[in-house]
Amino acid sequence: xxxxxxxxxxxxxxxxxxxxxxxxxxxxxxxxxxxxxxxxxxxxxxxxxxxxxxxxxxxxxxxxxxxxxxxxxxxxxxxxxxxxxxxxxxxxxxxxxxxxxxxxxxxxxxxxxxxxxxxxxxxxxxxxxxxxxxxxxxxxxxxxxxxxxxxxxxxxxxxxxxxxxxxxxxxxxxxxxxxxxxxxxxxxxxxxxxxxxxxxxxxxxxxxxxxxxxxxxxxxxxxxxxxxxxxxxxxxxxxxxxxxxxxxxx
Amino acid sequence: xxxxxxxxxxxxxxxxxxxxxxxxxxxxxxxxxxxxxxxxxxxxxxxxxxxxxxxxxxxxxxxxxxxxxxxxxxxxxxxxxxxxxxxxxxxxxxxxxxxxxxxxxxxxxxxxxxxxxxxxxxxxxxxxxxxxxxxxxxxxxxxxxxxxxxxxxxxxxxxxxxxxxxxxxxxxxxxxxxxxxxxxxxxxxxxxxxxxxxxxxxxxxxxxxxxxxxxxxxxxxxxxxxxxxxxxxxxxxxxxxxxxxxxxxxxxxxxxxxxxxxxxxxxxxxxxxxxxxxxxxxxxxxxxxxxxxxxxxxxxxxxxxxxxxxxxxxxxxxxxxxxxxxxxxxxxxxxxxxxxxxxxxxxxxxxxxxxxxxxxxxxxxxxxxxxxxxxxxxxxxxxxxxx
Numbered sequence: 001x002x003x004x005x006x007x008x009x010x011x012x013x014x015x016x017x018x019x020x021x022x023x024x025x026x027x028x029x030x031x032x033x034x035x036x037x038x039x040x041x042x043x044x045x046x047x048x049x050x051x052x053x054x055x056x057x058x059x060x061x062x063x064x065x066x067x068x069x070x071x072x073x074x075x076x077x078x079x080x081x082x083x084x085x086x087x088x089x090x091x092x093x094x095x096x097x098x099x100x101x102x103x104x105x106x107x108x109x110x111x112x113x114x115x116x117x118x119x120x121x122x123x124x125x126x127x128x129x130x131x132x133x134x135x136x137x138x139x140x141x142x143x144x145x146x147x148x149x150x151x152x153x154x155x156x157x158x159x160x161x162x163x164x165x166x167x168x169x170x171x172x173x174x175x176x177x178x179x180x181x182x183x184x185x186x187x188x189x190x191x192x193x194x195x196x197x198x199x200x201x202x203x204x205x206x207x208x209x210x211x212x213x214x215x216x217x218x219x220x221x222x223x224x225x226x227x228x229x230x231x232x233x234x235x236x237x238x239x240x241x242x243x244x245x246x247x248x249x250x
Numbered sequence: 251x252x253x254x255x256x257x258x259x260x261x262x263x264x265x266x267x268x269x270x271x272x273x274x275x276x277x278x279x280x281x282x283x284x285x286x287x288x289x290x291x292x293x294x295x296x297x298x299x300x301x302x303x304x305x306x307x308x309x310x311x312x313x314x315x316x317x318x319x320x321x322x323x324x325x326x327x328x329x330x331x332x333x334x335x336x337x338x339x340x341x342x343x344x345x346x347x348x349x350x351x352x353x354x355x356x357x358x359x360x361x362x363x364x365x366x367x368x369x370x371x372x373x374x375x376x377x378x379x380x381x382x383x384x385x386x387x388x389x390x391x392x393x394x395x396x397x398x399x400x401x402x403x404x405x406x407x408x409x410x411x412x413x414x415x416x417x418x419x420x421x422x423x424x425x426x427x428x429x430x431x432x433x434x435x436x437x438x439x440x441x442x443x444x445x446x447x448x449x450x451x452x453x454x455x456x457x458x459x460x461x462x463x464x465x466x467x468x469x470x471x472x473x474x475x476x477x478x479x480x481x482x483x484x485x486x487x488x489x490x491x492x493x494x495x496x497x498x499x500x501x502x503x504x505x506x507x508x509x510x511x512x513x514x515x516x517x518x519x520x521x522x523x524x525x526x527x528x529x530x531x532x533x534x535x536x537x538x539x540x541x542x543x544x545x546x547x548x549x550x551x552x553x554x555x556x557x558x559x560x561x562x563x564x565x566x567x568x569x570x571x572x573x574x575x576x577x578x579x580x581x582x583x584x585x586x587x588x589x590x591x592x593x594x595x596x597x598x599x600x601x602x603x604x605x606x607x608x609x610x611x612x613x614x615x616x617x618x619x620x621x622x623x624x625x626x627x628x629x630x631x632x633x634x635x636x637x
Contacts, residue, residue: 035504059365098365131368133444140517165366166583167354169280170576172369173391173447176521183516186504203587204283211583213359220362 024208025226028201032230036189038156038238044119045239050089051081053235054116054155055096056105057124060163062096063220069094071221076228077122077235084236093118101129102139106146113153120235121150124160124195126177136176143184157190158235164199166211191238193231199223261549261558262542267304268561268607271571272600273297278392278575279582283589284596289534293491294518298395298448299456299531305399305564306460307468313410314465326407333403339569340396344383347390348376350576354583372442382441389440392572394447401438401450402457409458413465421467424458427451432522445521452522456531468539475539484533491530559607566610567603574599 044051055061055074063072078092093116097105102125112118123146129139143159150157161181162174178196185192202208208219274297276285290296309329317325351373372379372388382388386397412420430436431451438446463471474480494515497504507515518524548554560567578595585591 060363064361064364099368127365128368131365133440133442135444136517136521163363163366165363166280166587167360167363168366168369170391170579171351171372172366179517186512187516204589206587210360210362211587215359215361217361220360223362 024202024222025229027205027207028198028226029230029233031194031198031201032234032237033194034191034234034238034241035185036191036238037241038120038158038191038235040154040156041119041235042239045085045088049087051085051091051120052116052118053077053081053090053092053120053122054112054118055092055094055122055124056109056112057094057096057122057160058100058105058128059096059098060127061094061124061160063217063224065217067217071217071224073224073228073231074122076225077231078228080229080232081235084232099128101132101134101142102126102146103134103142106142106149109146109150110153113150113155118155120156120158122158122160122193122231123150126174126181127162130162130172130174130177136180139177140180140184143181144188147184147188147190151188157188158231158238159185159190159192160231161192161194161196164196164203164210166203191234193227193234195227198227198230202226260544262538262544262546263304263308264558264561265549265554266300266538266561267308267564268557268559268567270297270300270304271560271564271567271603272557274301274395274568275571275575275599275603276596278572279578279592279595279599282578282582282596283592291495293488293495293534294524294530295527295534298520299523299527300534301395301564301568302398302402302453302456303460303463303531303535304561306402306457307464309403309406309457310410310413310461310464313406314414314461317410317414322407322411325410329403329406329410333400336396336400336403336565339565340386340393340400341384343393343396343569343572344390346573347393347576348379350580351390354580379441385441387439387441389447392575395568397446398448398450398453402454405454406461410461413458413461417462417465417467421458421462424455424462428455428523437521447521449522456523456528472539475536480536481540484536487529487533488537491526491533556604556607559611560603563607563610567607570603570606571599574602 041051041053055077061072061074062068069075072094074092074094074096078090081088081090081092095108095112097108105123105125109121112121125143126139147157159181161178165172174196182192182194184190199208199210202223203210208223210219210223212219273288273290276282277288277290277297279285285291288297309332313325313329316328351370354370379388386400389397409420409424412423428451431449436451437449440446459467468475494507497507504512515526518526520527542548549558578599581595582591
């Protein structure tokens with residue numbers, strides 16, 4: 001399903017790569033797309049000059065080792081947002097819980113909403129549910145219920161789907177879960193950061209070697225850095241979109 | 251292989267089954283730039299529908315004749331023998347798959363993928379995995395089609411018996427089973443959790459529909475299929491489906507699909523063969539029947555011969571395709587992912603499929619000639635019943 005996108009985009013990206021040269025993250029930046037406004041985040045930035053974001057995810061939202069937390073995408077997101085939103089107190093709080101299904105993670109959300117009062121919840125999900133074979137339908141139901149709970153709890157939602165992992169592609173059927181996330185995002189008017197599509201693009205273009213056998217964090221850190229920066233682009237764009245749209249609506 | 255006078259041999263079935271086998275091979279190499287040409291990127295249905303439909307059609311054609319000539323017991327036994335062959339093929343492919351994974355897991359270390367490596371946990375308990383695989387409950391990704399085919403064949407003898415007597419009732423029963431499986435969520439369990447990727451209770455519909463066409467339904471429907479109304483509806487539906495699918499690649503256009511339509515339409519479920527997929531396949535079939543007549547000269551041209559050869563040896567070529575896609579995936583993940591390599595692997599894979607199909611046909615031909623044309627029962631591979 002994504003193959004055509006990959007191919008079309010590949011051709012497209014090759015054509016544009018020359019102009020946007022040098023920036024590795026940029027080879028997939030056209031896959032970052034604002035689909036919905038972020039009214040709560042926009043309001044927080046606008047009125048209180050602060051932005052608290054919670055990143056809730058599993059192991060793929062972190063990197064191992066003593067330097068891991070600094071190099072992983074939640075920290076990179078915070079750094080990028082601080083750069084892009086001068087004068088705004090940006091705080092990104094990662095809640096990384098390994099081996100947790102969407103359903104189990106959702107149960108921790110009310111407490112997080114209360115303690116951190118985020119304006120935006122970045123929810124990285126799908127991988128562990130696919131690993132456990134929860135079933136795409138059950139997974140989708142959980143997401144639908146939880147998005148409503150989060151919105152009612154006063155936060156915007158941004159989904160991050162699974163990583164593209166070429167070596168486990170043939171043993172982990174994640175496509176149906178990625179589709180479920182996409183539908184829920186579409187149906188409930190929240191944004192999706194298509195990490196899978198972006199990383200697949202990097203793999204196909206050879207931007208990053210995602211098949212290397214290594215213990216080194218080098219490539220992993222670059223990948224997370226790009227993800228953090230591209231997430232920041234999406235969030236800032238969405239906040240701006242909100243500014244123009246809210247005038248029309250209100 | 252000269253066509254026998256008594257059979258109406260429809261090379262279109264071989265042709266499109268061959269095409270489906272190529273597409274399945276291409277689709278099964280993850281991140282392969284060549285698979286943008288496959289039909290799943292332009293509509294709701296994909297090669298799986300074509301494959302299952304034609305399998306049903308040819309099974310009914312071949313075993314239906316056997317059932318008329320030799321009786322239900324003999325034909326039923328032949329169907330079960332075929333199911334056994336497919337099962338053996340599946341187990342063989344599974345062993346190759348395990349070997350590939352065993353090799354990959356020896357050298358798989360990357361801090362980026364600590365979580366995804368959990369997908370290889372089944373290698374830690376190979377005994378359990380093996381038993382569940384033999385029970386058709388553990389099915390690695392891309393190894394779901396043959397188990398579906400096995401189950402469909404196992405249930406086929408009584409279905410065929412009924413199809414030959416009251417075809418409408420058999421087809422009606424199939425539709426009813428499809429509807430019930432949607433209503434009650436019937437499916438078979440998988441190991442370690444979850445359900446079959448191709449829900450047999452849903453996918454049987456296209457198999458039985460194929461079988462129904464194979465025993466005469468296609469002739470019965472011919473006036474309608476060739477009518478302007480049918481062609482117009484089919485074209486309209488295909489265009490709509492194409493536009494919808496385009497919004498998946500260009501999300502900014504998704505807003506042009508009205509929300510109620512989205513609510514009704516999504517998700518388009520492959521596991522339970524969503525009715526939108528089924529209709530999409532029907533639309534493709536209508537156009538195929540309309541614009542490629544059975545006596546189309548192109549079917550005899552040497553250009554299409556390779557595709558027909560593959561379709562005529564479908565079980566062997568299907569298994570080979572699965573093996574080659576593992577191999578292709580292995581090469582792209584171990585050595586190079588460059589676009590050139592992806593194209594090369596795709597081309598080499600298809601050439602290999604053609605070469606092996608040619609070899610098998612040659613061998614069958616030689617064997618058949620030596621032993622006399624009627625000494626061996628025809629198998630369902632030979633669409634249109636070439637002896």
